[in-house]
Amino acid sequence: MTASTGNAIPQPESPDRSPVAPLLDVSGLRVHIGARERPVRPVDGVGFSIGAGETFALLGESGCGKSMTALALLRLLPDAGQIVAGEVRFAGDDLLARTEADMREVRGGKxxxxxxxxxxxxxxxxxxxxxxxxxxxxxxxxxxxxxxxxxxxxxxxxxxxxxxxxxxxxxxxxxxxxxxxxxxxxxxxxxPELLIADEPTTALDVTIQAQVLDLLASLQAERGMGMLLITHDLGVVARMAQRIGVMYAGELVETGARDDFFRAPLHPYSRKLFAALPTDAQRGRPLAALGGHVPRLDQAFTGCRFAGRCPDVFGRCHDEAPAWHVVGAQAVRCHLYAGTQRAAEPVKAAEGTILPQPPSQAVAPLLDVRDLQVHFPVRKGLLRREVARVRAVDGVSLTLAPGRTLALVGESGCGKTTAGKAILQLVTPTGGEVYLDGTPLAGLSQAALRELRRDFQMVFQDPFASLNPRMRVGEIIEEGLLALGVEPDPLKRAGRIDTLLARVGLTPDMKLRYPHEFSGGQRQRIAIARALAVQPKLIVCDEPTSALDVSVQAQILNLMRELQAEFELAYLFITHNIGVVSWMADDVAVMYLGRIVEQGPVAKVLEAPAHPYTRALLAAVPDIARETAVNVGDAGGRARTTAAGDLPSPLAPPSGCHFHPRCERATDICRAQYPAQTDLRGGRSVRCHWPL
Structure with missing residues (x-):
């Protein structure tokens, strides 16, 4: 493959176009928001095309302009926004020339x-x-x-x-x-002839995500629709797209066919996104996190917009905006490909310092949970009599040693978060026992429980909702120190806060700001600093990276592993992200409808799942190698058989094995009797009449 020299003046759009007659053709699209003197430019010269029946994926971090591009196409910009340049043609019709009344016929119809x-x-x-x-x-x-x-x-x-x-x-x-x-x-x-899907599966767990993606693909094939898919999930892109555009700071920086892009991404930004993915190959090594943030879009750029974060930056990058260059069937906006024979190279497995090994599971457990139950009564009538019970957690048992990570995985609604809160006594258990370092937590008085609270903390899924918007960051971190009497001296308390902020990658002066002044990743760092302030032994992490881009997720995961090694923290990591589990966890427990159906060392469980539900979870994860037929021999040959239907209600769980209505292997005994625990080799256990 050879690279073209390109022009000295950057092109306003990508030279990559749809190979079929375009249904949608966007050229040089520019959007300004705010004051005319210094507007924000979320879309700054974007161009691409989409053919009928084709999916074009727009990929990039939050804040790079993906959603604003979609809103501009439909002319649904905020009041202060306006399209200042470009063309948007749909089936040859100029949408920017239509009146607002005409656009109402386009929106929802075409x-x-x-x-x-x-x-x-x-x-x-x-x-x-x-x-x-x-x-x-x-x-x-x-x-x-x-x-x-x-x-x-x-x-x-x-x-x-x-x-x-x-x-x-x-x-x-x-x-x-x-x-x-x-x-x-x-x-x-x-x-419609064109469907715009803006992060359609971000808030869904893997099985529901797989069902929604399969549904969209089948409906698209049936109707011949074009689709603009906006996402930051590379797995979803591999599953759905034929062509890809990578967006950064308001402009496209790379485009090409899906298979070419996944085989060898060209732009340093694209390659960094791949390197930040947590995978089995990177287990035991730090993730190649992309430092910094997307630059402010209210400034005039003179050079490459990615220069401040690029590992391959050189002098020209700061002084001159790069032009488009064609490399084989791909196009890239980068000086590295100007006037050279530089070829695309596959992304190699990350190299770096080996992370410290966790302590052996044979160490005396820090956390010991035995037959934990949380049932919520359902009351009806004038006398509020109990007529049923929601069995949110129905007999969970697990152990966690100091310095280790146990991942609790399963679909939304299976009881993961309730179990985590019950372990910390934030929800009163209905039954069972919880021991922390040998001390039973159930039945303790509020005063006795308060004394132990400094030993266990929680990091919640949504950091913005869990941080008090009326308190400064320093006050938020200090609140726990004061409540638990950890550090009575004000000067030492202030010093500890400064040290904590620096340790999680923030600066001490940030303690005077409010939560709304931070990005999502920074707010999660603040939540981690708050949890660390009282020097806990156990941290329950409830989906701490689910709302984060892959680049920010890598920063947070690296930070958590570093802190774990430094303070010998134990993590109970609640998540539905199997990629994060494979990189982060030492052990995994799979939860279904309030019960643990399989648990054991993470490598053994993920490599050879014994329970049909675990197998269905893994099959539902979009696999880049499987979807793009790249390195097929390494894909494991796992059949794409996902769990049909939705999770049953815990108010009326199915008889016998709770999974039998969705299981292809179910027999009469599965419908009649809940399976006993079967212990397998290598410290694994499973509850299934017919383990795989």
């Missing part, structure tokens, strides 16, 4: 959009039928019985059971995965 968060996109006071009916009436003229029949057909098509009854339900009566399916049904109601 181009539909699935937004990132269905909970905020669906109207909470309108039934599903009313919301789908609005689209049907506007774009297809259907009303009354005809509209209801079509709405029911749409819900059937997206896999919602008992669609006729669910039409009259409100959004709050649906699970996260179901709400996302309702959004898809609404988007398809107008029979």
């Amino acid at each position: 181009i539909a959009m699935i937004f990132q968060e269905p909970s905020t996109s669906l109207n909470p006071v309108m039934t599903v039928m009313t919301q789908i009916g609005e689209v049907l009436a506007r774009h297809r003229g259907l009303r009354g019985a005809a509209a209801r029949d079509e709405a029911r057909r749409l819900l059937d098509a997206v896999g919602i059971p008992d669609a006729e009854r669910r039409l009259d339900d409100y959004p709050f009566q649906f699970s996260g995965g179901m709400k996302q399916r309702v959004m898809i049904a609404m988007a398809l109601a107008g029979e």
Whole structure:
């Protein structure tokens, strides 16, 4: 492969175009937001095309302009935003020249959009039928019985059971995965030719994500729709896209076909995104985290926008904006490919310092949980009598040694977070025992429990929601020290806060700021500093990286491993990200409907899962090698058999093995009897009548 020299003046868009006649053709698109003197430029010369039946994935970190590009295409910009240059042509029609009245016919009819968060996109006071009916009436003229029949057909098509009854339900009566399916049904109601999907699976666990992605792929093939997929998940890109555009700081920096991109990404930014992925190959070594942040977009750039974070930067990068260069079938905006014969190179496994090995599991456990139960009563009637119980946690047993990480994995709603809170006595257990360093926590008085609280802390999933918005960062960290009487001296307390902020990668002067002044990754660092302030022995981490980009996730994971080695911390890591589990955890426990169905050393469980549910979880994870047919021999040959349907309600769990309604191997004994624990070699155990 050879590189072209390119022009001295950077091109406003990528030379890579759809190989078929474009359905959507975007050229030189520029968006400004705010004051004319110093506007924010979230989209700054973006160009690409999408053909009918083709998926184009827009990839990049939060803040790089992906979602703003999508909103600009539909002219749904915020009040202070405006399109200042460029063309957007749909089926040859210039959308930027249309009136607002004309655009209402395009939105939902010709181009539909699935937004990132269905909970905020669906109207909470309108039934599903009313919301789908609005689209049907506007774009297809259907009303009354005809509209209801079509709405029911749409819900059937997206896999919602008992669609006729669910039409009259409100959004709050649906699970996260179901709400996302309702959004898809609404988007398809107008029979669009182009679908824009903005992070459609970010908030979903792996099994529901797999179902939604399979649904989108089948509907696209059936209808021949074009699709613009916006995401930062490389696995989802590998699963769905034919072509890819990598976006950074308002502009595209690389485009190309999916297989070429995954075989050998060109731009240093693209390569850093790959290197930051937690994988089996990187286990035992620090992740190649991408330092720094996306630059402010209200400035005038003179050189390459990635220069401040690039490992290959040289003098020209700071002084001259790079032009587009073609390398084989790919295109890249980078000076490294100017006037050279530089070829694309595969991304190699990360190299670096070997991380310290965790203590042996044979060490006396710090945490010992025995048959933990958390049941929530359901009360009805005037006398509020108990009529049923939600068995959120129904007999969980696990152990965790000092300095080790135990991952608790499973679908949303399986009881992971409730178990974590019950272990810390933030939720009162219904039954069972919890021992911390040999001391039983159940039944302790509030005063006795307060004395032990400094030994165990929690890092929550959403750092913004768990940090008091009215308190400065220094006050937030100091609050725990004061409450638990850890450091009575004010000067020493202030010194400890400064040390903690520096240790988690922040500066001491940041203690005077409020939480809203920080990025998501920085807020998670603050939450970790708050947990560390009282010098705990155990930290329960509830999905601490689920809302973070892959680059920020790598920084947080590296930090947690460093702190674990330094302070001999034990982590109970609650997550549904199997990639993070494989890199971070020493042991794993798989939870289904309130019970542990399989547990053991992480390498053994992930390499050869014994329970059908564990196998279904692993099969649901988008695998880059499997999806792109690159290094097929290393993909393990695992069949893509995911769990059908949704998690049953813990209010009325199925008889026998709780997983049998979704299990292909279920027999009569599975329907009648819950399986006993079977101990396997290598410290593993499984609850299954027919372990694999």
